[in-house]
Amino acid sequence: MKVLKALAAAMLCLPMLASAEEIGQVSTVFKVVGPNDRIVVEAFDDPKVPGVTCYLSRAKTGGVKGGLGLAEDRAEASIACRQVGPIQLPDNLKEGEEVFKERTSLVFKTMQVVRFHDKKRNALVYLVYSDRMIEGSPQNAVTAIPIRPWTTE
Template identity: 75%
Template sequence: MRWLSVLGAALVALPLSSMAREVGEVSTAFKLLGANHKIVVEAFDDPKVDGVTCYLSRAKTGGIKGSLGLAEDRAEASIACRQVGPINIKEKLKSGEEVFKERTSLVFKTMQVVRFHDTERNTLVYLVYSDRMVDGSPQNAVTAIPIMPWTGQVQSQ
């Protein structure tokens, strides 16, 4: 019984989403009951590097379990990080440092983005992967941003 109390407290303490803003979504499968299965695109800014935004696309399970937050989302994800302004590294970067984390199941599975600084090539590298308390997934995606001078404002149309 005590174990259930600890588990319940941990669930309350964990955020459902960390720093990400949903950009859009598309349905991939109709579900008669509950939400449709979908692919969600989210954006988040690197908390230690000004001028970098990452876009993460991932599957969200629908149906009754998905609507109640009980379903486990698939491990596949895609990431694209871009320079959106002058790059300013605010503090020393640690290799493999977590920059984004989101739960993809009720308790045991998370999707994470970690950052590496390839100093030899003056590039920031971002890796997205899924892990599980017992067994993670080898599926992953990577993106890289060369650290270059920002030449000016983006022209919008």
């Protein structure tokens, strides 16, 4: 029981991260056994900045290992974030704060999206990158959203 309470307390301490909704996918490599390799397009709303949605495209490995969740996905990803409503910046916005994270291998590799606020240019900047426990990847993508008044017309 103590273990369950400790686990529940640890979960509450985790940062609030967005969860992605799959928008679509395309097959890139046919696999005889298991799912095909594919590119998946997902969308997620920034959990701390209402009015921002990010679209992430990334490779998903298929085959038997991919079907069982044992394959390591590639590090390449693309991101595009857009203003979809009025943007309200909270007072407690942290530079480089993680807004999305997903495992891309069974244990060692994750893909992350972090947010920066470029105050000088009045923009939000989102960076997607992949890291490993031992060695990360320099492959990354960036997108920026100018913060503008939102009109309903």
